[in-house]
Each structure stands twice: as C-alpha cells, then as structure tokens.
Amino acid sequence: MSSLWEYANPLKFMRTTDWLLPIVAVAAVVITTIGLVWGFFFTPDDFRQGSTVKIVFIHVPAAMMAINAWVMMLVASLVWLIRRHHVSALAARAAAPVGAVMTVIGLITGAVWGQPMWGTWWAWDPRLTAFLILFLFYLGYIAMWSAIDDPDTGADLTAVLCLVGSVFAVLSRYAANFWNQGLHQGASLSVAPGTRMDWAYKAPLYTCMVGFGLIFLALVLAGTRTEIRARRMKALVARERMA
Amino acid sequence: MIALLIRDMRLAFRAGGGFGLGLAFFLILAVLVPLGVGPDRTTLALIAPGILWVGALLACLLSLDRIFALDYEDGSLDLLATAPVPLEGVVSIKALAHWLTTGVPLVLVSPVLGLLLSLPVPAYGWLLLSLMLGTPALSVIGTFGAALTVGLKRGGLLLSLLVLPLYIPTLVFGAEVVSRGAQGLAVGTPLALLAGITAGAVALLPFASAYVIRINLR
Numbered sequence: 001m002s003s004l005w006e007y008a009n010p011l012k013f014m015r016t017t018d019w020l021l022p023i024v025a026v027a028a029v030v031i032t033t034i035g036l037v038w039g040f041f042f043t044p045d046d047f048r049q050g051s052t053v054k055i056v057f058i059h060v061p062a063a064m065m066a067i068n069a070w071v072m073m074l075v076a077s078l079v080w081l082i083r084r085h086h087v088s089a090l091a092a093r094a095a096a097p098v099g100a101v102m103t104v105i106g107l108i109t110g111a112v113w114g115q116p117m118w119g120t121w122w123a124w125d126p127r128l129t130a131f132l133i134l135f136l137f138y139l140g141y142i143a144m145w146s147a148i149d150d151p152d153t154g155a156d157l158t159a160v161l162c163l164v165g166s167v168f169a170v171l172s173r174y175a176a177n178f179w180n181q182g183l184h185q186g187a188s189l190s191v192a193p194g195t196r197m198d199w200a201y202k203a204p205l206y207t208c209m210v211g212f213g214l215i216f217l218a219l220v221l222a223g224t225r226t227e228i229r230a231r232r233m234k235a236l237v238a239r240e241r242m243a
Numbered sequence: 244m245i246a247l248l249i250r251d252m253r254l255a256f257r258a259g260g261g262f263g264l265g266l267a268f269f270l271i272l273a274v275l276v277p278l279g280v281g282p283d284r285t286t287l288a289l290i291a292p293g294i295l296w297v298g299a300l301l302a303c304l305l306s307l308d309r310i311f312a313l314d315y316e317d318g319s320l321d322l323l324a325t326a327p328v329p330l331e332g333v334v335s336i337k338a339l340a341h342w343l344t345t346g347v348p349l350v351l352v353s354p355v356l357g358l359l360l361s362l363p364v365p366a367y368g369w370l371l372l373s374l375m376l377g378t379p380a381l382s383v384i385g386t387f388g389a390a391l392t393v394g395l396k397r398g399g400l401l402l403s404l405l406v407l408p409l410y411i412p413t414l415v416f417g418a419e420v421v422s423r424g425a426q427g428l429a430v431g432t433p434l435a436l437l438a439g440i441t442a443g444a445v446a447l448l449p450f451a452s453a454y455v456i457r458i459n460l461r
Contacts, residue, residue, distance in 0.1 A: 136408040144391070147401050156458040157391055161405065164387065164451055168409045171440065175415040178433070 004019030005190050008085035010228050017221050025218040029038045039204035055113045057205055061212035063106035066134065069099025069216060073141070077159035087224065089155035090161065090231075094223025098216055100138035105132055126176040133172045151231065165233055244328055244336050251340035255293075255309070265302040265345050266352060272298040273356040284361045288434060291360035292370070292421035298356070299349050299374060300381060300410050304403055306345050307385040310337050311456070320393070324460055330453040338386040338449070346378030358427040362425065369424030377417040380441040383448045384409045391454040394459040412440055 007013050039057035042224055046053040078091035079085060110128065111121045122128065148154035197205075255262045271281030274295050277287060314320040323333045353374055354367050362370065388406035416437040423430045 001344070133408060133411055139409060140405045143359055143401055147392075147395055147398070153458060153461065157455060159393060160451055160455050160458075164448070165409070168412065170413040172408070172415075175412040175436075178436070179415050179419065187313075 001193070005083070006085050008083070010087055012199065013087050014225065014228060017225055021218065021221045021225070026220045028211060028214035031197070031207060031214060034176075035204050035207030035209075035211045039201075039208060043200055043204060049117065052113060052116050053201075055109050056201070057208045059106060059109040059113060060205060062102045062109065063131070063210045064101055064209060065216050066102040066106050069095050069102060070134065070137070070169070072167070072220075073099065074161050077162040080155055081159050081163075086155075086231075087228070089159065090227040091220055091224045092159070093155075094220045094227060095216075096138055096142050096145070098219045098223070100135060100142065101210075102216070103131060103135045103138060107135070123179055126173075126180055128178040130169075130173040133176070134169060137169050141165065148225050171182070239241055244332055247323075247328075247333065247336050248340055251337060253343055254313075255306075255340065255344040258367040259276050262344050262348075265305050266348050268357065269298050269302040269349055269352065272301070272357050276362065286374045287361045288363050288425070290291055290359060290453050291362040292366065292417045292425060295353055295358060295362070295370060296374075296377075296414055296418040296421065297357060297363055299353065299378065300407075300414055302387060303345055303378065303381045304406060306341065307389045307406065308392070308402055310341055310379035310386055310389040312389075312398075315393045315459075320456070321460060324456065330456060331449045334386060334390065334452040334456065335445075335449045338382045338452075341386065342379050346374075346382055350374040350378060362421075365427055366421050366425035373417045373434065376434070376438050376441055377413050380437075380444045381410060381437055383441075383444045384413070387448045387452045387455070390455040391460070393456065413437065416440065 007016060014189050036057055045051050045052065045075045075093050076088045076095070080089040080092065107128070110131075114123065115121050141158060141161060144158050145154055148157060249375055273294070275413045276290075280286060280290070311320060314323065326333070350371060353370055357367060357370055388402050388409070391405060395401065406419050416433045419433040420430050420437060423433065
C-alpha cells in the first residue's frame with residue numbers, strides 16, 4: 001500500500017526528490033521564462049495603462065505565492081504537530097524565506113506599478129497594509145526559528161506560532177479593510193461571470209502563475225533537502241564524538 | 244490560584260518588579276510626541292487617539308518578559324507546571340496579574356495624558372472604555388509571546404517582533420473607537436469587534452500559551 005505519508009520518511013523523501021527536484025527546477029525555469037517573455041513581448045498594451053500593465057505578470061503570481069506559502073506552512077505545521085513528521089517541519093522552515101521574498105517582490109512591483117497609476121509609491125490601502133503585515137509575520141516566524149538551537153523545540157514553537165499567527169493575520173486583513181478604503185483594484189482573476197481580463201492577458205498570466213508555483217516548489221524541496229542533510233551531518237558528528 | 248495572583252502582584256509592585264516603568268514610559272511618550280510634532284492643538288487632537296493607543300501597546304510590551312522569565316530562571320515555573328492547578332489556569336492568572344499591574348494603571352492615567360495631547364472632550368469616555376476592553380487582550384497575547392520566548396537567553400527583542408504584529412487588530416479597532424468618538428460618530432461596530440477580539444483571545448490563547456510552556460520546559 002502506498003500512501004502520502006511514505007514521503008514523511010526522510011530517506012524515501014530524499015530518494016524521490018533526487019530525481020524530482022531537477023525536473024521541477026527545469027520546468028520552473030522554462031515555464032516562467034515562457035510566461036514572462038509571452039507576457040512582456042507578445043501581449044498588446046492596455047489602452048489606458050499602456051505597457052505598465054505588464055508588471056501584472058510578476059506582481060500577481062508573486063502575491064499569490066506569498067499567501068500560498070503561508071498556507072503551506074500552516075498545513076505543514078499542523079502535520080508536524082499532529083503526526084510528528086520531521087520532513088514536514090523542515091519543509092515549513094524552508095518555505096518561510098521563499099514566502100517572505102515573494103511578499104517583498106509583490107510589494108516592490110506593486111510600488112513600481114502604483115507610481116505611474118496612482119501617482120504614489122505607497123498608500124495605506126487595506127491590501128497593501130495587509131501584505132506588509134504578512135511580511136512582519138514572516139519575519140517573526142523566521143526569527144523564531146533562528147533563535148532556537150534545539151531543532152524539535154524550534155519546530156514545535158514555530159508551528160504554534162504559525163497557527164496563532166494565521167488567525168491574527170486573517171484578523172489583521174479584515175481590520176485593515178475596516179480601517180481604510182482602498183485604491184487597489186478588486187481581485188485580478190475571478191471565476192464570476194463578467195471578469196474584465198481578456199484571454200490575451202489571462203493565458204500568459206496563468207503560465208506565470210504555474211511557473212512561480214514551480215519555482216516555489218523547487219526552492220522548498222531544495223531547502224528541505226539541505227535541512228535534512230544538515231541534520232544528518234549533525235547526527236554523524238555527534239556519533240563521532242561519542243565514539 | 245488566588246495565592247498565585249497575590250504573589251505575582253506583590254512581586255510586580257515591589258522594588259525591581261517594573262511596576263511604574265510602563266506608566267513612566269507612557270507619560271514620556273505623551274510628552275515626546277508634542278515636542279516632535281509641535282504644539283498645534285488641532286494636529287494633536289487629530290493624532291491623540293492613535294498616539295495613546297500605540298503608547299499603551301508599547302508600555303504593555305515593556306513588562307511582558309517579566310511574566311515568566313524570573314519564574315523560569317529560579318525553577319518556580321517547573322513547580323507550577325507540576326502543581327495540581329492546570330497550567331492553563333496558571334497562565335490565565337499570570338496574564339490577569341499582568342493586566343492588573345500594567346493594563347489597569349495605564350487605563351487610569353490615560354485621561355490625564357489625553358489632556359496633554361488635547362484630546363477632544365467627547366472622546367474621554369470612549370478612551371477609557373476602549374482601553375478597558377482592549378488591554379486584557381494585550382496582556383493575554385503578550386503572555387503567549389512571553390511563553391514562546393521563555394527559554395531564550397535574550398528573548399526581549401524577539402518578543403517584540405513576535406508580539407507587535409499580533410497586536411495589530413486590537414490597535415486598529417481600539418484606536419478607531421476613540422477617533423470615532425472624538426468626531427461624534429457611532430462607535431458600536433469597532434467597539435463590538437474590539438470586545439470580540441478580547442473575548443476570543445482570553446478564551447483561547449491560554450491553551451496555546453500553556454502548550455508552548457510545556458514544550459519549553461521539556
């Protein structure tokens with residue numbers, strides 16, 4: 001019987017990712033390149049926003065992955081707390097810096113886009129504010145990991161922090177909504193009828209989203225593998241000392 | 244549990260307990276802001292609700308690391324964890340003691356500081372009410388942060404990095420109550436949301452804090 005939990009075994013995880021990681025990494029580079037080149041050079045300019053609209057091909061996927069990375073950390077933390085699989089805790093740890101960088105990319109591209117469109121680099125808009133707050137949560141999570149020496153204690157504490165932080169991050173999002181009316185447009189993509197984005201934009205955008213998702217996956221896999229190797233090394237050194 | 248409450252409050256009030264430090268910090272902040280912004284009354288009145296709430300938040304933060312650090316160092320926390328009283332109860336009592344020695348004094352002096360910042364007259368009642376409703380949440384959330392960092396040697400800076408983002412919803416709704424009150428608008432919605440956050444935090448976070456302390460004592 002094969003089940004998902006088999007990959008919780010570090011050895012099995014390493015063996016699978018041995019061949020999976022190169023494939024994912026190459027696919028990530030190829031698909032992101034296709035999506036970005038398609039988006040930047042083979043789409044028409046928007047009739048009002050001109051060519052600045054093309055920053056959407058970085059902005060939206062990065063913002064999406066910034067949130068998805070946190071959700072993935074939340075799930076991984078839950079798996080760690082409930083089933084005590086070390087790979088899960090290490091994957092959550094590896095995802096945090098990637099998510100933080102995605103958040104920064106989202107904020108910076110947003111600022112670059114906002115300058116010509118809204119006439120300002122930054123506005124205390126609910127979406128922007130919530131994103132900045134999400135970045136603070138990432139910082140706290142990463143700092144917590146790096147502050148603790150014992151890996152199991154660190155995994156436990158950061159997992160609880162991730163759970164509590166998620167609740168407060170959602171609360172902050174709605175608090176920010178309540179606090180100020182925004183400049184930011186509504187959701188860029190929606191399944192509701194009457195969506196405003198044309199397929200000429202949507203197709204490359206979806207390609208970029210898949211590409212960014214694969215980049216995230218590749219970086220998390222690589223980070224988790226590094227963590228597993230570092231742990232194994234520590235165990236070997238400790239065994240050497242005992243002998 | 245009552246004995247624990249009395250013990251914690253005594254420790255806080257006595258010399259070196261840090262009682263009054265938070266208050267002094269709150270006062271200094273209310274003096275520094277007009278010095279930095281200028282004495283213009285309309286400007287001050289506009290920013291007073293936010294300044295008072297941010298000040299209360301930071302003053303609360305100052306005394307957080309005292310909640311568990313000393314008990315952890317001298318081993319009383321281990322005793323408390325093995326005592327017949329559930330650790331969740333111990334954590335709640337410690338948060339209550341923190342609130343009584345830090346939150347309540349802040350609430351009581353806030354009108355005086357409001358005077359310094361020329362807070363509009365109709366806002367005073369809302370300031371008192373919102374701080375009274377909001378500071379328990381600050382204490383409980385702070386206790387969770389203190390529990391997370393209790394095993395660390397120099398956890399103070401990390402503590403503020405962890406706790407301040409968690410304070411955001413409380414701050415937003417609390418300050419909103421006061422500034423709406425100052426303009427004579429309806430305050431029902433933010434007040435209810437503030438009370439909701441406090442109630443939720445008081446009910447749920449002690450479990451998380453106790454869980455985290457058990458991890459740290461392992």
